[in-house]
Amino acid sequence: MSAIRFDDVWKEYGDHIVLERITMEVEPRAFIALVGPSGCGKTTLLRMLLGEEQPSRGQILVDGKPLPAEPDADRGVVFQRYSVFPHLTVLQNVMLGRELRDAKFTARLFGAARRVAMDDAMKLLAEVGLAGQESKYPSALSGGMQQRLALAQAIMREPKILLLDEPFGALDPGIRADIHVLMKRLWNETHLTVVMVTHDLSEAFGLATRVIALERSRNRPEERDRYGATVSRDLEIFPRRSAELRSSVQPAPAGTTRSDKEHQPGRPGALVLKEQP
Amino acid sequence: MRLVNIRPGQQTRFYLLALPFLLVAIAYFAGSSARLAQNPNDKLLPALPSMVQAVKQMAFEVDPRTGSYLMASDTVASLGRLGAALAISTVAALVLGIVIGLLPGANALLGPFVSVTSMVPPLALLPILFIVMGLGENSKIALIVIGTLPCMIRDLAMKVQELPREQIVKAQTLGASTWQIALRVAMPQTLPRLIDVLRLQLGPAWLFLIAAEAIASDSGLGYRIFLVRRYLAMDVIIPYVVWITLLAFLIDIGLRVLQRKAFPWFASVRAE
Numbered sequence: 001m002s003a004i005r006f007d008d009v010w011k012e013y014g015d016h017i018v019l020e021r022i023t024m025e026v027e028p029r030a031f032i033a034l035v036g037p038s039g040c041g042k043t044t045l046l047r048m049l050l051g052e053e054q055p056s057r058g059q060i061l062v063d064g065k066p067l068p069a070e071p072d073a074d075r076g077v078v079f080q081r082y083s084v085f086p087h088l089t090v091l092q093n094v095m096l097g098r099e100l101r102d103a104k105f106t107a108r109l110f111g112a113a114r115r116v117a118m119d120d121a122m123k124l125l126a127e128v129g130l131a132g133q134e135s136k137y138p139s140a141l142s143g144g145m146q147q148r149l150a151l152a153q154a155i156m157r158e159p160k161i162l163l164l165d166e167p168f169g170a171l172d173p174g175i176r177a178d179i180h181v182l183m184k185r186l187w188n189e190t191h192l193t194v195v196m197v198t199h200d201l202s203e204a205f206g207l208a209t210r211v212i213a214l215e216r217s218r219n220r221p222e223e224r225d226r227y228g229a230t231v232s233r234d235l236e237i238f239p240r241r242s243a244e245l246r247s248s249v250q251p252a253p254a255g256t257t258r259s260d261k262e263h264q265p266g267r268p269g270a271l272v273l274k275e276q277p
Numbered sequence: 278m279r280l281v282n283i284r285p286g287q288q289t290r291f292y293l294l295a296l297p298f299l300l301v302a303i304a305y306f307a308g309s310s311a312r313l314a315q316n317p318n319d320k321l322l323p324a325l326p327s328m329v330q331a332v333k334q335m336a337f338e339v340d341p342r343t344g345s346y347l348m349a350s351d352t353v354a355s356l357g358r359l360g361a362a363l364a365i366s367t368v369a370a371l372v373l374g375i376v377i378g379l380l381p382g383a384n385a386l387l388g389p390f391v392s393v394t395s396m397v398p399p400l401a402l403l404p405i406l407f408i409v410m411g412l413g414e415n416s417k418i419a420l421i422v423i424g425t426l427p428c429m430i431r432d433l434a435m436k437v438q439e440l441p442r443e444q445i446v447k448a449q450t451l452g453a454s455t456w457q458i459a460l461r462v463a464m465p466q467t468l469p470r471l472i473d474v475l476r477l478q479l480g481p482a483w484l485f486l487i488a489a490e491a492i493a494s495d496s497g498l499g500y501r502i503f504l505v506r507r508y509l510a511m512d513v514i515i516p517y518v519v520w521i522t523l524l525a526f527l528i529d530i531g532l533r534v535l536q537r538k539a540f541p542w543f544a545s546v547r548a549e
Contacts, residue, residue: 052446073452082441086546087465096461097451107457139545157451 002063002074002160002193003028004049009058010228011044017228018044022058024212024231029243031187031194033204036214040229042197045214046165049195050077062161073101076159078167083150084138090149091134094121097157121156128152128182144175148182155190164196168203180207188243209242211235323512331512335501347501348520354496356524358414359486362421363475366482369422370429371471375463377430378437379445380455388434395427400488407493417489424485425478432477436470437463469540472532479532483525 004026011019019041026032034042047053048060051071060067062074071077084093098117099109109117125131128148138146147167154162168176184207187194198204204211215232216224285293309322323331336348343350376383377391403420410416440463448462490499498521505513536543 050446050450071446071449073450075450077447077450079443079447082443083447085444085447085462085466087540087542096448100448100451100453100457100461104454104457107453107461137542137545139542153447154450159450 004161004193004195005061005064007058007061009048009055009060011041011048011053012056012228016225019214019230020228021230024234026193026195026210029191029193030210031208031241031243032196033208033211034195034197034214035199035201035204035211036229036232038199040214040216042214043165046163046195046197049161050075050163073097073157074159075161075163076154076157077163077165078147078150078154080166080169083167084146084153086138089135089137090125090130090141091118091121093138093149093153094124094156097153101157121152124152124156125149128186142175144171144179147171147179151182151186155186155192158190160191160193162192162194164194164198166197166199169199176203183207205237209237209240211237320509320511323515327512328516331510332516335513335516348517351496351498351501352520352524354500355486355490355498358417358489358497359421359482361414362418362486363425363478363482365418365422366426366429366478367471367475369426370433370474371464371467373430374433374471375437375459375467377434378440378467379459379463384434384438391427391430391434395431397423397427399424399485403489403492412493417486417494420489421482421485425482428481429474429478432474433467433471436474437467440466466546469536469543472536476529476532479525479529483521487521 006022006024009019009022010017022045034045036042044053048055049067051068054069077083085096088096095109095117098120099107102113102117103109122131122134125134128151130145130148130152133141133145138149141149150167168179171179180203186192196204196208211233212231213233213235214229216227216229217232218224218227305322306325309324312319312322313324332348336346339345340347373387373391377387378384399420402423403416406416406419406423410419444462445458448458453461486497487499487502490497491503494500498517502514502517
């Protein structure tokens, strides 16, 4: 649960301006979808939030404090690929965050601490629908299951902000719909502020509380280098969506069903899509 | 059907595999019997019985001068040197490869140095090693280490750098320190690749071992070959070469099996 503020952020690579004049506020527990054409700097913006890249000008504040210059445990991430570790089993992947936190030198837990971490990880795996897959390696899982695992792994470490870089872009439509339901549930049950980069407008409008479009204001070949993309549209979803204010149990108990509040993604998007030029 | 689409079946595959070996054997024994027919005392291409006789003498009869089985003691001496040198190279390459591959600063400091040292021809350093370290075991082990280590470090650092950037970032978002990234992300994924690198360096390692033993030694497989060369004892040299090849082949297979058993996840990663 963190507020994020972009304060006149620019990103330049040498003479090439990628992003300019990005100024926006993100309220705690928001679910932001970043959309825009390829090469408009969506991922660059996400990488700056992650701490992998630094703004050339301006600054990004999280809860009023400048963002640390490297990734840390406050900001979880799920990439489209390579998000989980191929050499660890499903269970080991989820336990890793706990082991890294509690065992600074060995990065491994033993005895009672290990059992507690294992129980928590098993509950979380059941929650994301991966019960029974604990001892498999990620390569034995389907793409959708790998992304579920990546989500569980990120959430196990209890980040304040979750960054998603086209996490469901490579999945089949049916599987994508299932994982959207899961994503919504996780967002409701945790204290996460979510920022998601996506190509899929219906996904953006179906999941997010707010959709932010990045676009270049000038796009002629001779202008492309000197003018970066900026926020061209900032759409609050109507009817207004907000995360449910439940006391977060983390990880949530296994086996609970919450089908009553599962929204079908894509539905509100149909209306707003027409606004796009 | 096009040649690119013809796949041999299991049985055909076996015959194809055996064919080149068979052809070499036939060529040898044809040449051998032709030469022996002309001159029964010819030593260049000995017949099978005389090689069997030589192996019997070298491997299964106690040498009256040293009181040991020569082939066994030669093998033990050579494998001891090879094993010690490769152990040193492997451990050092693992540590330095991860450090150089993971830390941009270490890469800037050591990367170019390792690249340059891997270009030094190790055999040119052999006289220096003999002068500095004497003619004992140390100089032979040092030659193998010098010959294999720089390449192993360079290859391994490259493998570490090829790990997806996403994984390193992901580990940091799970709170990992540099040490923890090295321990839980980089090292476990480097180990199976280390086996690949080691397999590639086995050939050079044998080369440097035989070279060092040939020049100054009193035991070892390379020493024996170069010793009996003075008597044109091809009936000893050829079985020794076959034996060395077999040893190298078995070590290679052993490493491959180790890789498959110890890192079951690696096959699918490599297939990507």
